[in-house]
Amino acid sequence: MDNRNKEPRPKGGALRPKFKDPKPRSRNKFGMTERPEANHRVMLNLFQHLIYFFRFQQPTFHPCRQGVVLRCGLNKISNVKFQMSKILPWFLTILLVIPSSVGCQRSKAGITVAGSTSVEPFAELLAEEYMSRHPESHIYVQGGGSTAGIEAAISRAANIGMSSRNLIGDEKKLYAVTIAKDAIAVIVHPSCPLEDLPLGRIREIFSGKITNWKELGGSNHPIDIVTREEGSGTRESFQKFVMGKEDISLGALVQDSNGAVRQVISSDPNAIGYISLGLVNDRVKAIRISNVRPNLTNVNNGKYTLVRPFLFVFSGEPIGEARLFLEFVLSPPAQKLLLKEGLVPVVEKLG
Amino acid sequence: MIFKRARYWTQRIAKFFIWIAALSTIALMILILFQILKEGLPVLHLQFFLESPKEMGREGGIFSTIIGTAALTLVAIVVGAPLGVGTAIFLREYTRESKMSRMIRFGTDCLAGVPSIIFGLFGFVFFVIRLNLGWSILSGGLTLAAMILPTVISTAEESIKAIPYSYREVSYSLGGTKWQTITRVVLPGALPGIFTGILLSVGRSIGETAAVILTAGSSLVMPTSLFSPIRTMSVHFYILAREGISMKMAYGTGAALILLVLMVNIIAQWSINRYVRHRT
Amino acid sequence: MDLQEKIIEKGLLLIAFSSIFILALITFFIFEEGIPLILKVGPKLFLLGEKWIPSKGLFGIFPMIVSSFWVTFGSLLLGIPLGLACTIFLSELIPPSLGTLFRPAIQLLAAIPSVIYGFWGLVVLVPLIRNHLGGPGLSILAGSLVLSFMILPTIITISEDALKALPPSYKAGALALGATHWQTIWRVLIPAARSGIVASIILGMGRAIGETMAMIMILGNAVKMPTSFLDSARTLTTNIGIEMGYASGDHRQALFATGIILFFIIMALNTLAIFLSRRRAH
Numbered sequence: 001m002d003n004r005n006k007e008p009r010p011k012g013g014a015l016r017p018k019f020k021d022p023k024p025r026s027r028n029k030f031g032m033t034e035r036p037e038a039n040h041r042v043m044l045n046l047f048q049h050l051i052y053f054f055r056f057q058q059p060t061f062h063p064c065r066q067g068v069v070l071r072c073g074l075n076k077i078s079n080v081k082f083q084m085s086k087i088l089p090w091f092l093t094i095l096l097v098i099p100s101s102v103g104c105q106r107s108k109a110g111i112t113v114a115g116s117t118s119v120e121p122f123a124e125l126l127a128e129e130y131m132s133r134h135p136e137s138h139i140y141v142q143g144g145g146s147t148a149g150i151e152a153a154i155s156r157a158a159n160i161g162m163s164s165r166n167l168i169g170d171e172k173k174l175y176a177v178t179i180a181k182d183a184i185a186v187i188v189h190p191s192c193p194l195e196d197l198p199l200g201r202i203r204e205i206f207s208g209k210i211t212n213w214k215e216l217g218g219s220n221h222p223i224d225i226v227t228r229e230e231g232s233g234t235r236e237s238f239q240k241f242v243m244g245k246e247d248i249s250l251g252a253l254v255q256d257s258n259g260a261v262r263q264v265i266s267s268d269p270n271a272i273g274y275i276s277l278g279l280v281n282d283r284v285k286a287i288r289i290s291n292v293r294p295n296l297t298n299v300n301n302g303k304y305t306l307v308r309p310f311l312f313v314f315s316g317e318p319i320g321e322a323r324l325f326l327e328f329v330l331s332p333p334a335q336k337l338l339l340k341e342g343l344v345p346v347v348e349k350l351g
Numbered sequence: 352m353i354f355k356r357a358r359y360w361t362q363r364i365a366k367f368f369i370w371i372a373a374l375s376t377i378a379l380m381i382l383i384l385f386q387i388l389k390e391g392l393p394v395l396h397l398q399f400f401l402e403s404p405k406e407m408g409r410e411g412g413i414f415s416t417i418i419g420t421a422a423l424t425l426v427a428i429v430v431g432a433p434l435g436v437g438t439a440i441f442l443r444e445y446t447r448e449s450k451m452s453r454m455i456r457f458g459t460d461c462l463a464g465v466p467s468i469i470f471g472l473f474g475f476v477f478f479v480i481r482l483n484l485g486w487s488i489l490s491g492g493l494t495l496a497a498m499i500l501p502t503v504i505s506t507a508e509e510s511i512k513a514i515p516y517s518y519r520e521v522s523y524s525l526g527g528t529k530w531q532t533i534t535r536v537v538l539p540g541a542l543p544g545i546f547t548g549i550l551l552s553v554g555r556s557i558g559e560t561a562a563v564i565l566t567a568g569s570s571l572v573m574p575t576s577l578f579s580p581i582r583t584m585s586v587h588f589y590i591l592a593r594e595g596i597s598m599k600m601a602y603g604t605g606a607a608l609i610l611l612v613l614m615v616n617i618i619a620q621w622s623i624n625r626y627v628r629h630r631t
Numbered sequence: 632m633d634l635q636e637k638i639i640e641k642g643l644l645l646i647a648f649s650s651i652f653i654l655a656l657i658t659f660f661i662f663e664e665g666i667p668l669i670l671k672v673g674p675k676l677f678l679l680g681e682k683w684i685p686s687k688g689l690f691g692i693f694p695m696i697v698s699s700f701w702v703t704f705g706s707l708l709l710g711i712p713l714g715l716a717c718t719i720f721l722s723e724l725i726p727p728s729l730g731t732l733f734r735p736a737i738q739l740l741a742a743i744p745s746v747i748y749g750f751w752g753l754v755v756l757v758p759l760i761r762n763h764l765g766g767p768g769l770s771i772l773a774g775s776l777v778l779s780f781m782i783l784p785t786i787i788t789i790s791e792d793a794l795k796a797l798p799p800s801y802k803a804g805a806l807a808l809g810a811t812h813w814q815t816i817w818r819v820l821i822p823a824a825r826s827g828i829v830a831s832i833i834l835g836m837g838r839a840i841g842e843t844m845a846m847i848m849i850l851g852n853a854v855k856m857p858t859s860f861l862d863s864a865r866t867l868t869t870n871i872g873i874e875m876g877y878a879s880g881d882h883r884q885a886l887f888a889t890g891i892i893l894f895f896i897i898m899a900l901n902t903l904a905i906f907l908s909r910r911r912a913h
Contacts, residue, residue: 110575112485124571128405131572140570140580142486145877157485180781231686231877247684253769253863254852256873261596266595268767269757283595302793361668362813366724372828373720376713377733378779380740380904383751436647445640457905458651464834465657466841468868472875472890473657476664497653508905530639561843561872585744589844592750605747616742620735 001141016044049273072228108110110138111321115149115162116233117257118182118276119310122341123162129337130328137321143257146233151176159322161313164233166242175314178330181344183277184238184306185286185294187262189269193218196288202242205272213270226261228300234258269313278342300345310343384609391606392598400607404571404587409597413572413604419488419581422574423567424556427499432549434496434626435503436538442504443511444533445447463501470498471565480568486580491567499552507553510544511537543622550619554612560585584608654777661894677888678698683870685856685882692889694856698864699896701857702846703839710839711832713779714786715821717829721787722794723816741784749845752777757849766861769851774859777845782835789834793827794820810811824837827906833904837897843868867893 003191006099026137113123120143127139144152146163150171153161167176186202188194194216197205205224227248228235239248255261265271266283277294280286286294289306298304318326328334335345402412438455446452474494484490514537522532538545560583568580569590582590588608591601665842672690680691691895723735752773761768805815821828851863852873865873871886871893878886 110572110579112580138572138575138579140568140572142568142570142580143876147879151879203837222766229874229877231874231879231882249855250682250684251853251855251863253767254854254865254873255593256847256876257594259596262594263595264769268761271767330474357721358811358814362811365813365817369716369720369724372713372716373724376783377736377740380783381736383748383780384740386755387747387751405775418901434646437643438650441643441647445643455647455651458654460905461898461901462650462654464837464841464897464904466837466843466868467656468841468843468871469657469661469890469894469897472871473660474889475875476660476887477656481660500650500653504725528636530636540909554742558742558746560744560746565875578895586748588750589746589848592746592753594850601750606752608744612742612744613739617735619680620738 002065004178035145045321048321051178062116104311109158110140112140112142112143112152112157112164113160113312113325114144114152114158115160115312115313116146116164117143118146118164118234119162121259122180122310122338122343126329126334127325127339129326129334133328134324137324139325142307145231147231147347150313153315159314159326160318161311163311163313164308165236166309167311167313168263175318176311176318177314177326177330178309178346179312179326180287180310180335180338180346181299181307182310183294183299183304183344184234184241184308185277185280186272186274186289187265187280187284187286188272189265191283192272192287196291198290203244203246204291205241206248206252207246208251221270224268224271225249226264226271227252227254228258228274229254229256232256233308234274234276241306241308242274250267252340276342280342294337296342296344307344319327364393369536375464377441383622387602387605387609391436391602391604391609394603395606395610403573404600407601413519413584413587413607415571416582416584416587416604418573419567420557420583420585421565422488422577422581423491423495423583424553426488426577427556428553430493431496431499431552432503432545435500435548436545438500438504439511440533440538443508444529444537459501459504462497463505466562467498467559468565470494471562473497474562474566478528483491485578486566486570487566487578488581489577491563491581491583492577494562494566495556498559498562499556502552502555503545503548506548510548512542513544514540525608543625547619547622550615552616554619557583557612557615558585558608559583560589564589584611634739644839645895651678655904658894661887661890664884665891667888668881668884668888669891671881672710672885678892681856685874685878685885688881690881690885690888692867692870692892694854695865695870695889697894698738698850698857699840699863699866701771702774702778702850702866703836703859704858706778707832707836709775710779710782710786710835714783714790714831714835715828717783717787718790718794719816719821721821722791723812736785737787739784741788745781745842745845748777748780749848752845752849760861764861766859767851767863769849770861771850771857771864772860773849774846774864774866777849778839778842781842781845782839785835786831789831790824790828793824796827797823802888830904830907833900833907837900837904840866841868841897842899843872847872867896 021309113127120141124141127141129205131137131139142158145169146165149161150163151161152158153174154171161174163176164182167174185199196222197216201210201216205216205223206227208225210216210223212220226247228238253264253271255264258279261273261275262279262281262284265273266278275297277286280294288294289304292298292303294304294306299307312326312329314322330347332347335347339345366606399412400417404413411476438459442452442455444498463564464521471494474490476496478484478490478493479486482490518534518540522536527535563583567583567586569582570585571581572579573583574581584604585608587606588601591597591604604624669689672680674853677690677692678696679693680689682689682691683694703844707883717737721730722735725733742755754775756773757770759768760770760773762768770860797820801819802815805819806812810819846866847869850869852865852869853863854865855862857864867889871889874882
């Protein structure tokens with residue numbers, strides 16, 4: 001390194017080519033030259049050593065310059081016919097090279113957004129939209145549940161954690177931003193005659209006290225309760241808003257995403273369950289709770305109370321790509337997208 | 352007299368029932384495949400294979416999942432095949448039946464029996480968390496490599512066993528060392544069998560879902576490096592089917608999956624029949 | 632040269648131990664995560680407790696063990712007779728021309744991913760059960776039926792191998808003594824291949840217990856102890872599969888502990904099968 005720094009700077013700018021005689025290049029302990037760009041030749045030299053090793057021959061280095069040695073070596077290899085002993089060392093060296101070469105790419109992998117499966121489909125839509133506007137960025141959306149997402153944000157396994165419930169206890173020290181509000185709707189099969197239920201009745205159904213539809217005025221069929229799995233933000237919100245102190249019945253069918261719950265209910269006329277309001281489509285029916293219809297108007301004016309926030313959670317102040325994505329998500333076009341999908345936007349004026 | 356009559360009728364009735372049972376069972380299983388293919392084949396046009404999924408899979412194709420499946424399988428083979436073939440070489444060439452070889456075989460058999468969810472748990476805690484590889488092609492591929500190891504070992508062993516000892520004798524008599532014999536005589540001859548084993552394990556890893564979900568994630572975005580999370584075809588099919596996002600797409604992905612697995616296994620079967628001598 | 636040969640031999644020795652090494656790694660990590668929780672909750676409470684409510688710290692997996700047993704038992708109830716019938720059919724009764732078609736077909740059916748069978752179960756079987764037999768449709772019955780389809784190829788191929796491995800003198804001798812074809816099959820060949828057939832059943836059982844994805848799709852995953860075949864249930868595998876993504880801390884360790892139990896059961900089954908099939912080889 002010292003040699004280089006002591007060289008006089010060329011006049012007329014660094015771009016003027018210097019034609020000089022090649023100086024004897026000093027090598028350090030490992031045979032590496034001091035000019036980094038010449039080291040690849042040494043690496044190839046090493047490979048030749050390896051190949052000759054596997055061929056049980058002594059390496060013969062041509063007394064000409066390294067570039068010619070490379071050509072000589074390659075000629076030697078290409079002359080020989082296809083044989084196992086030739087393949088094996090290359091195979092093994094490729095095995096060694098690939099992991100090391102992609103190791104450096106890890107930092108450019110893009111940002112990961114992980115957490116609640118309720119937020120996930122909307123985050124994916126937002127990511128798709130964001131990536132179409134900024135083609136060079138990569139956003140990976142992952143499920144896992146609100147709890148897992150918050151943990152991922154804490155441990156920095158993910159850049160952004162998604163949560164469909166409020167932060168509790170220790171989690172409150174994280175930086176959380178509400179990107180939308182979502183209501184939980186209680187849904188039944190479209191053929192079900194039920195239109196309206198008070199909250200108390202819903203509680204009794206889900207805790208298992210009411211087990212048959214005929215107790216609610218329907219036909220004589222047992223009620224199939226469908227719930228989310230433990231650890232789900234949707235379930236915890238439902239527990240908080242509807243169940244209170246009581247537990248959801250142990251005999252309830254469990255599905256691990258809102259989509260799966262909707263799927264079960266859309267095919268079972270005796271089923272009842274709860275999903276995100278944004279996911280309700282025409283294959284299920286959302287019932288009114290104490291005569292309040294679950295729709296965006298009622299959420300906005302506060303009449304429908306089963307509302308929970310969708311949060312983006314960061315381990316600290318968001319920086320870089322994560323910050324840009326957050327700003328996009330809070331911008332009017334993104335919020336309009338969320339509104340179209342059935343969420344309640346947090347930005348007032350959508351233009 | 353009576354006994355003869357009874358035996359005759361017993362046989363007729365028994366055979367009748369066996370025919371019905373066997374034919375209906377096999378017919379039912381083939382029917383399952385046909386139903387998915389019937390609904391799914393109309394969805395498979397060239398665009399389907401070349402477009403990536405849009406809107407969480409409601410539209411578009413399955414391109415990124417095909418890439419994901421290919422990448423995962425490639426990593427699994429690159430890591431698993433050398434290990435498996437090396438083990439087979441060692442078992443066949445360098446040792447005889449000793450406690451060590453019995454132990455290795457027992458370990459391989461046990462590994463073959465471990466359910467995929469356990470592999471998923473292991474891959475999750477070891478590759479994703481401890482080695483900090485995250486949900487990535489690398490984690491998924493390494494876990495799959497562990498899963499295909501037993502298959503590769505047993506097929507490689509079978510095909511190496513099939514090379515007559517006289518080949519090796521000739522090589523030794525000509526002055527070859529053990530390693531030279533292996534690489535220049537035994538392995539080239541056993542190569543078709545080994546490739547068959549690799550193909551069989553490819554077939555298995557294509558259909559693998561549980562372990563992959565836990566280690567490679569489920570991102571629909573095209574992967575940019577070995578460290579990107581990726582969704583494979585079977586995971587995509589599973590998610591589409593459960594969430595009811597789009598039945599049409601689910602059937603399409605299912606049909607593509609079935610066709611791919613059938614293709615790989617048909618080639619492997621043909622290869623087995625031709626190249627690997629079957630020993631009971 | 633000698634040194635290089637020795638290096639290669641040692642290198643291959645290391646590679647050969649990779650399968651044992653991986654097995655040891657798996658065992659170590661699963662145990663490392665799971666054992667602390669089993670000790671914390673108490674083995675008796677863990678294995679025999681009937682309530683699985685992670686949010687309250689209740690980790691009893693007895694309903695899961697019972698459900699795994701029921702689903703597997705149900706699949707064997709259907710799988711053994713059908714499997715045996717198909718084996719007999721394939722090895723004795725089939726016209727050879729059909730045989731060249733059927734045997735590869737069975738192998739191919741074995742390679743179909745389990746999610747495909749699960750999907751079919753979800754779309755066809757579950758509504759059928761719900762409409763005609765009652766219950767939510769997502770039930771142990773559906774799981775058993777689909778599982779039996781999955782283990783059939785295993786049972787068929789291994790049993791057929793066992794039958795083919797019998798000395799031909801068995802069949803020749805029985806026929807020479809005047810037995811009918813069916814009597815030969817039923818009273819001579821099958822009992823002679825008994826250990827191979829039992830090994831195939833045990834391997835099928837191992838596969839059945841280890842099946843996850845298809846079971847998540849069609850079992851319904853209720854945590855309660857099942858009381859009938861039409862009840863929804865949760866096996867050891869689906870318990871792990873459905874909650875793994877969301878679990879943290881104690882909950883996650885409990886899932887690893889479930890994995891330990893599963894691991895033990897399957898290891899025991901597989902060791903039994905290996906022992907039986909090795910004994911047959913001698």
